Amino acid sequence: MSDSRKHRILMVSDFFYPNFGGVENHIYYLSQCLLKLGHKVVVMTHAYGKRSGVRYMTGGLKVYYVPLRPFFMQNIFPTFYGTLPIVRTILIRENISLVHGHQAFSTLCHEALMHARTMGYKVVFTDHSLYGFADVGSIHMNKVLQFTLADVTQAICVSHTSKENTVLRAGLPPEKVYVIPNAVDTAMFKPAPERLSREEIIIVVISRLVYRKGADLLVEVIPEVCQMHSNVRFIIGGDGPKRVRLEEMREKHSLQDRVEMLGAVPHAHVRSVLISGHIFLNSSLTEAFCIAILEAASCGLLTVSTRVGGVPEVLPDDMIVLAEPDPGDMVRAIGTAISILPRIDPQTMHLRMKKLYSWHDVAKRTEIVYDHALSCCNQSLTDRLSRYLSCGAWAGKLFCLVMIIDFLLWHLLQMWQPAEEIEEVPELVFHNREESWNVNEDHGLI
């Protein structure tokens, strides 16, 4: 690879380790693989508790925990311009060539992308979630997204459904939006070494027990399945406001010996829970991609899932049984899954997953997006303003105003603290001690 194709990427999101979820996972694995490909990657997020300042993670991944406190749902307080100085400093210090923001409801991501565009950097944005169009919250979020995406160089979505959603929400030309799914670290999610007996069939559920994850569906489905199949047991991992309802259901139908509730399962223990079951049940009501299904399939479990969002795209038809999100159809789907279970070999399933999903593949495809982004021509402020202006009668003018003020503030900062005065960090080369980069789950810091 020629040196010119080596990118220096800044990943920005409010969501990163020690917090845990799909976005955090995605950023971490993508960064690790990009580092492997020889790019330089720096992550910027907000401070988590006492974890503030610069930290290094596996493989020399540098993380800036910017000293801003989370204000609502792990997001920083939106101030529009409050983050400009620190974003500018990091961009210059780290000699960044491209900024990659993650997640539509991350305030830090939106602010950083805005500043980066003002300073003339190329930006890429990844959307990890789906949004409706009807309620007030969605309408507001969609306008914010339109603002950020109006000027983004390239956008990435995690599934085709998510792409359709993003294109509609932000009014982007579809050619600018790439679909690059999540992946799974198959080395971490290996099936059980010995095949479980099928005398008793164990169905595993691991999710937060909230409305959006369909906990209410579980309450309806579990007693019916237990009644129809006498050899089925459930293991439910996860915690949340709906846990009480599930426990009530268990009491009411006296299923204490057949439904086990584990409470919150730390991600490091997810595999050990998964491999104790035959079938993985996902009951989400909305899902852009659903990494949990990948983890289950990688452990060799047959998946039963609701047909929502991007879920139908995630696995080949013979590895998943889909159902409409209503209890009757889900009970039918679980019945189908139990009947085809003898034909499922966990080891074969695992090997297939290895071929279907890999983070290295994700990184290579993301690299192509970066190349495309960098080959886009530079645009002057007036060109960009006209694009903002077309965002809406009132919103367009407001967006323009926000961008003009950002531009002025940036020039003020240039005078107050010239770029030459900011010291660039020296290049550090990390030598990996081991060739395989199986990342330990404590996201161990060096």
Add this chain to the structure above:
Amino acid sequence: MDNGFSGNSPPARSRWRKVAYGGMQPGFDDNHTDESFLEEMVMNANVVKRNMLKVMLDTVSISQYLCTVALVVLIWTYTLKSAISEISLLLLDASLLVLGFLVLILTADMLSLNLLFHYFLNISFFTTGLYILSPIYHTLTRSISSDSIWALTVSLLILHLFLHDYSGSTVKPPGALKNPNLTSNISLNASIVASVLIASRLPSRLHVFAIILFSLQIFLFAPLVTYCIKKFSFGLHLCFSFGLIAVTLGFVYHLHRLLFVLLLGLLVSINLVCPYWLIRLQKYKFEINGPWDEAKLCFDITE
């Protein structure tokens, strides 16, 4: 074939599939936009075609309630002017109570004696409490000027009218499933505060008691009574509403010409202009649904 990238793909371009697995699809970039893009999008699926006459008839309940509030304000003004004595006010309270109950009994499908007794007990407790508290209400706002009280009352009433639940009644008939929502509760509370404020300007304790009782009867139970009438027969509802509107207009005309013109204008705009406007705006309706929407549960969650 489920792992498209494993190589050995036939030279003919294989078809693009809407799947996320198996890496980049051979022959297609990641930003490939298929013809099937947005195929599953549904537009304006839940839009109801509205009929002008129906909308106009539906708005009658709004004008009816507006007139009810106007009548309450009229009674307040006359009482403040000392044009109505406390005895006639109390008589009005009693007759309203009896009338309200009559309507409830006549329109209800099932109203047991037990329930009536329950109502009666509640009302007597409530009235006694109000009577005991009326000296406090009487002196509650003594240190505040009348102008401020009127200004506050008017704004509270406007808030009340804006947030009022015109489709039903905040005070539910027994056995109703849905709880009243936040805005209708705010609306009810605004009206109660407004009546307490007005009552505190009155000359005697008996006045205070009578006027608060009157206002509460109207604000709490008039929506319930009109709701019952509407459920019983729509024709009766229309007759009642038009009667009420006519009476109100007559009284307001008597009180003040400008207010009359204002009220008339308001009623015309609510019953004629707004429905027309709504129908005109329908063509701009643009609703999008698709696979990205959150699935709706097809059963009720009983907590």
